[in-house]
Amino acid sequence: MDDEPLILAFCCHYCAYAAADLAGSMRLQYPGNVRVLRLPCTGKLEVNYLLAAFERGVDGVIVAGCLEGGCHFLEGNLRARRRVERARQFLAEIGLEPERLEMFNLSSAEGPRFAEIVTTMVARIKQLGRSPLRPDASHLEQGIQDMSQQAETLLAGDRR
């Protein structure tokens, strides 16, 4: 696992998260390098979430939201796209390749598309190489678990 890239996927509860679930139900094969982190909407995403992921040493980040025009909260995915662009500017200034971060749009019915996105990103990150900020594997997994718990807390707050 140490040589394999690790990718964090911020997935919208209403589309990409369901699509990832569907990909599993369909028994689709895709690289196991991705850790899925559920958000109530990609509009919940802030630039600092994305930077926090890279600071913890992940090699790449996927932001996966609803199809444009199909956001459950009307325009959360459009806002997320602009924030992703802003975060990419920061990455360039920091000295990391902006290509390590990408936003995708898909619907909850697109399990195969989710598998394709993960495959594409894993191939891209393998080409770029490991993040120069990557700690050892156990610290990295712990960092991602912390972020995942924070996201679930957010989601629980959203349901109340």
Next chain:
Amino acid sequence: MIVADRKKIPEIRDLIQSHRRVLLVGCGTCVTVCLAGGEREVGILGSALRMSLRLAGHADTVVDECTIERQCEDAFIDILAPRVSEYDAVCSLGCGAGVQALAERFPQTPVYPGLNTQFMGILESQGVWTEKCAGCGNCRLGEFVGICPLTRCAKRLLNGPCGGSQDGVCEVNPDLECGWQLISDRARNLGVTDKLNEIAPPHDWSTGLDGGPRRVVREDQCIAGLGPKA
């Protein structure tokens, strides 16, 4: 409000990289509203700087974050004092006044700016701020129907418009509205165009910045016996 925008990460990194422990200090007033130096921006900058420092070979530099309500007043800076003593340097995300207030309050600690302070202005539309006041110390908005030609006219003309005003746009920049067109339109709406027939005398810049930093003194508010220095 005072409008500022962020400096690039490499510039800030170069300023602070010789220090071991750096405290980023945000300000909860103007720069929070213009999305340049509030709590969220401090978090983003902190994360970005830590990564940038690690990549530049300064992994041992500690960068921590905090935000106070207002950097330009000593009463609010007091809360910060115990924390600052634990750091080698401070990087302020306040406006220029905030940076200098921290520098005065902490004479033993280097204080660096994290923002470029731009101007006094207002939110024009979401994400867009525009300059409205040059702080000349001698307000003449009453003569110009509430639109400042010193700020809004690219040539600071007090008797405009000039020949470069075309279809309401300034010749200096096609994205710039002609200040004098705005003044004329508003005067017409208010029915006071005759006001603009008077020749406006030259501006008295003696109240401007050229004489060094300006002061406003309210004797009735000063502490008795201590005078304006207190």
